[in-house]
Amino acid sequence: xxxxxxxxxxxxxxxxxxLLAALIAMALSAALLFPGDPQAIAGPALLPPFQDWSxxxxxxRLGRDVLAELFHGARTSLAVGLAAAAAALAIGSxxxxxxxxxxxxxDEVLMRITDAFQTVPGFLLALAFVSVVGPSLGIVVIxxxxxxxxxxxxxxxxxxxxxxxxxxxxxxxxxxxxPLAIAFREVLPNALPPVLAMSSVIVxxxxxxxxxxxxxxxxxxxxxxxxxxxxxxxxxxxxxxxxSIVPGIALVLTVLGVYLAGEGIVETTAVRxxxx
Amino acid sequence: MTALASIRDLTVTYRRDGNEVAALxxxxxxxxxxxxxxxxxxxxxxxxxxxxxxxxLMPRSSRIEGRVDWLLPSSPSSGAKAPxxxxxxxxxxxxxxxxxxxxxxxxxxxxxVAYTHLGLTWPQAYAxxxxxxxxxxxxxxxxxxxxxPHQLSGGQKQRIAIAAAxxxxxxxxxxxxxxxxxxxxxxxxxxxxIRRLVAEDGMTLLFISHDIALAAELAERIAVxxxxxxxxxxxxxxxxxxxxxxxxxxxxDAHIGLDAAPLLNRAGLDA
Amino acid sequence: MxxxxxxxxxxxxxxxxxxxxxxxxxxxxxxxxxxxxxxxxxxxxxxxxxxxxxRLIEPDAGRIEFEGNDFLxxxxxxxxxxxxxxxxxxxxxxxxxxxxxxxxRVLDDPLRIHGIAARAERPRRIAALLERVGLTAxxxxxxxxxxxxxxxxxxxxxxxxxxxxxxxxLDEAVSALDVSVRGQILELLLDLQRQERIAYVFISHxxxxxxxxxxxxxxxxxxxxxxxxxxRTVIDAPQSAIGKALVAAAPRLNRIRP
Ligand SMILES: Nc1ncnc2c1ncn2[C@@H]1O[C@H](COP(=O)(O)OP(=O)(O)OP(=O)(O)O)[C@@H](O)[C@H]1O
Ligand SMILES: Nc1ncnc2c1ncn2[C@@H]1O[C@H](COP(=O)(O)OP(=O)(O)OP(=O)(O)O)[C@@H](O)[C@H]1O
Ligand SMILES: [Mg+2]
Ligand SMILES: [Mg+2]
Numbered sequence: 001x002x003x004x005x006x007x008x009x010x011x012x013x014x015x016x017x018x019l020l021a022a023l024i025a026m027a028l029s030a031a032l033l034f035p036g037d038p039q040a041i042a043g044p045a046l047l048p049p050f051q052d053w054s055x056x057x058x059x060x061r062l063g064r065d066v067l068a069e070l071f072h073g074a075r076t077s078l079a080v081g082l083a084a085a086a087a088a089l090a091i092g093s094x095x096x097x098x099x100x101x102x103x104x105x106x107d108e109v110l111m112r113i114t115d116a117f118q119t120v121p122g123f124l125l126a127l128a129f130v131s132v133v134g135p136s137l138g139i140v141v142i143x144x145x146x147x148x149x150x151x152x153x154x155x156x157x158x159x160x161x162x163x164x165x166x167x168x169x170x171x172x173x174x175x176x177x178x179p180l181a182i183a184f185r186e187v188l189p190n191a192l193p194p195v196l197a198m199s200s201v202i203v204x205x206x207x208x209x210x211x212x213x214x215x216x217x218x219x220x221x222x223x224x225x226x227x228x229x230x231x232x233x234x235x236x237x238x239x240x241x242x243x244s245i246v247p248g249i250a251l252v253l254t255v256l257g258v259y260l261a262g263e264g265i266v267e268t269t270a271v272r273x274x275x276x
Numbered sequence: 277m278t279a280l281a282s283i284r285d286l287t288v289t290y291r292r293d294g295n296e297v298a299a300l301x302x303x304x305x306x307x308x309x310x311x312x313x314x315x316x317x318x319x320x321x322x323x324x325x326x327x328x329x330x331x332x333l334m335p336r337s338s339r340i341e342g343r344v345d346w347l348l349p350s351s352p353s354s355g356a357k358a359p360x361x362x363x364x365x366x367x368x369x370x371x372x373x374x375x376x377x378x379x380x381x382x383x384x385x386x387x388x389v390a391y392t393h394l395g396l397t398w399p400q401a402y403a404x405x406x407x408x409x410x411x412x413x414x415x416x417x418x419x420x421x422x423x424x425p426h427q428l429s430g431g432q433k434q435r436i437a438i439a440a441a442x443x444x445x446x447x448x449x450x451x452x453x454x455x456x457x458x459x460x461x462x463x464x465x466x467x468x469x470i471r472r473l474v475a476e477d478g479m480t481l482l483f484i485s486h487d488i489a490l491a492a493e494l495a496e497r498i499a500v501x502x503x504x505x506x507x508x509x510x511x512x513x514x515x516x517x518x519x520x521x522x523x524x525x526x527x528x529d530a531h532i533g534l535d536a537a538p539l540l541n542r543a544g545l546d547a
Numbered sequence: 548m549x550x551x552x553x554x555x556x557x558x559x560x561x562x563x564x565x566x567x568x569x570x571x572x573x574x575x576x577x578x579x580x581x582x583x584x585x586x587x588x589x590x591x592x593x594x595x596x597x598x599x600x601x602r603l604i605e606p607d608a609g610r611i612e613f614e615g616n617d618f619l620x621x622x623x624x625x626x627x628x629x630x631x632x633x634x635x636x637x638x639x640x641x642x643x644x645x646x647x648x649x650x651x652r653v654l655d656d657p658l659r660i661h662g663i664a665a666r667a668e669r670p671r672r673i674a675a676l677l678e679r680v681g682l683t684a685x686x687x688x689x690x691x692x693x694x695x696x697x698x699x700x701x702x703x704x705x706x707x708x709x710x711x712x713x714x715x716x717l718d719e720a721v722s723a724l725d726v727s728v729r730g731q732i733l734e735l736l737l738d739l740q741r742q743e744r745i746a747y748v749f750i751s752h753x754x755x756x757x758x759x760x761x762x763x764x765x766x767x768x769x770x771x772x773x774x775x776x777x778x779r780t781v782i783d784a785p786q787s788a789i790g791k792a793l794v795a796a797a798p799r800l801n802r803i804r805p
Binding site for chain 2: 588589590696725726727730733734737753754755756758759760779782783792793794795796797799
């Protein structure tokens with residue numbers, strides 16, 4: 001059976017794939033459908049949804065188009081979520097591989113650093129980092145990755161510790177391969193599957209963290225973000241609840257979609273590995 | 277000479293990645309009650325498949341044609357009653373750690389077989405387990421009952437696996453490469469143990485191996501398999517002394533015994 | 548002068564509170580082009596000696612002299628360079644290769660690492676190596692798990708001879724193979740030895756095979772040498788208790804054969 005058909009067998013995975021596809025479509029089409037500045041004024045303030053079909057989801061306190069903001073917000077969420085998760089996975093696998101493969105003092109030092117990062121709550125770390133360095137998209141990505149990499153690092157290290165003892169690693173040493181080449185060419189690729197299996201959870205968490213940072217006013221001020229939209233709507237929560245609810249729903253569906261699709265992929269690879 | 281099981285036109289096909297692999301092709305074979313029958317052949321010749329098909333343990337991805345008829349003395353109707361794995365057939369595999377539960381004490385694992393199939397109470401089942409450990413000559417059976425598999429050596433684990441396989445007093449004991457992972461000293465001990473247990477209980481033995489010398493030491497009859505076909509079946513002395521098939525002769529010649537002509541001379545390195 | 552001289556090699560492992568002497572004061576030597584067998588029951592320390600000789604683990608005490616140099620004194624790049632002369636073949640050829648590798652990559656590695664052949668020339672060298680071990684060049688693009696066990700062990704041997712070593716350690720290299728395939732691999736090893744004067748440390752618990760291909764044998768028990776000498780002399784009339792037990796336990800066809 002082809003991997004795709006295998007993947008689409010479970011209804012959860014299908015739902016996840018649809019949600020994720022919708023999100024990606026939104027992010028990609030944002031600039032096409034809403035070419036102007038989403039933060040520009042588009043109509044009367046606080047227009048409720050489904051009143052004016054040129055502004056289907058209405059406007060916010062400043063008269064900005066909520067639908068345009070939603071589409072552009074999808075871009076930020078997706079970009080930050082993927083970039084932060086990629087950074088966390090990359091840092092985590094490199095640190096975990098080095099620690100597990102080198103052993104001894106290197107392992108000890110790297111794992112104490114990992115411990116230190118893991119004991120501080122990731123969100124607090126991101127909050128502190130952004131408040132000190134200042135909010136911009138790149139900084140937010142780094143801030144989120146900073147709190148997330150210890151998880152993948154631990155998983156990678158555990159996997160490397162078991163792979164390190166295999167004959168093929170001894171074989172690579174026997175032919176005179178450099179230890180770093182063994183660690184990153186021979187061991188790391190085989191240690192990756194369980195690390196990558198964490199990516200759905202990490203992407204989902206990164207999207208939520210980014211939203212929370214924006215909600216607290218620590219997001220990139222030049223970009224529309226869902227967290228920022230919810231914060232905006234908070235002031236008029238009683239009179240215009242839709243301003244918070246719409247981006248809130250988008251956030252929930254996105255996280256759900258990422259998570260379900262991720263689980264589906266893990267399931268598929270596990271089944272395929274079980275078959276072979 | 278009564279047959280314990282008679283295999284008629286047995287054909288087994290595995291489905292894998294869309295294509296079919298014929299693992300056994302129209303096998304006809306009678307297993308005589310009380311005999312020691314060895315199945316030999318190269319890797320992939322279908323030996324394990326035959327064992328699994330006899331025990332009714334084929335995976336779902338396989339298709340089975342033909343019949344395996346049983347004449348179990350225990351069954352009142354003495355007809356084609358399907359045997360029960362564990363009670364009527366005991367199985368010993370190559371890798372004992374794979375067939376033992378790593379988180380259950382050895383005593384419990386053996387007692388469980390006796391409890392399930394013999395209707396004993398737990399204390400009786402444990403007593404039975406202890407006597408089985410004595411029968412397989414495990415040193416210090418009392419502490420072995422409490423041990424977990426990882427605390428035992430390979431040879432000890434294989435003894436435990438044998439004890440569990442014979443706990444319910446099966447009619448047929450199937451040993452699939454049961455000694456291949458052990459060194460020659462342990463291998464000889466396990467083979468002697470199997471021979472003794474089979475003789476004492478009047479069990480029938482199906483011994484699967486790719487080592488023709490080992491099979492010849494243990495079995496009364498030998499069946500030679502190749503590419504899923506039964507090439508040759510006969511008494512051990514006949515198979516070893518006067519094989520009719522060229523392939524059997526190759527197998528015999530490939531055996532490097534302690535009396536084999538050294539390969540080294542041909543290489544001319546001694547000088 | 549001998550190729551490899553091992554003196555008073557000792558290695559112990561801590562297992563909980565107990566210390567196991569896996570290798571206990573073992574000394575032996577090998578001449579160029581010679582086959583020395585290490586035989587003994589399971590757990591007697593054969594693989595540990597192999598790993599010590601290859602510097603995959605470090606000894607607690609003892610000396611290893613290889614090609615006239617103190618092998619234990621080497622480290623880093625010097626050790627990696629010297630490894631070209633000393634190779635190993637493992638028991639399970641499937642476990643001995645990266646599960647993602649292809650045959651070509653497995654053979655490309657040693658050629659590339661030691662700069663033995665330029666990139667453009669490597670495919671030709673790989674084909675030649677494959678041919679040398681009795682395979683054809685068309686297995687090169689295949690994944691390691693797509694070839695048979697016997698073919699895999701041939702690839703392992705091809706990889707071992709790629710760097711033109713003077714000594715190959717074979718740890719149970721034929722034990723997992725079918726009898727018929729085993730014979731072919733043994734023939735291949737002898738053929739290579741004859742043509743390139745490679746010495747072998749041949750580890751096995753099968754005395755029949757040891758007797759057939761080794762010049763000398765060292766019988767081990769509990770990490771110590773129980774007996775050593777000319778392979779045929781030792782196996783035909785063992786003096787030590789473990790030697791007698793191993794010989795007695797070997798299955799024999801001639802007891803039945805007329
Ligand atoms: N579950 C399975 N699915 C698909 N094919 C299988 C399966 N089990 C075995 N086969 C195939 O059936 C054939 C016979 O396999 P079998 O395991 O019976 O051989 P064997 O004689 O026991 O070999 P070995 O000595 O290696 O254990 C082989 O070609 C094998 O690849
Ligand atoms: N990494 C390790 N940690 C602890 N003990 C070990 C380790 N490696 C080997 N040993 C012990 O050292 C002894 C020798 O083991 P070794 O693997 O050298 O035996 P062997 O002769 O190769 O046996 P086999 O024929 O089973 O391969 C054994 O008692 C083993 O349990
Ligand atoms: Mg089998
Ligand atoms: Mg070993």
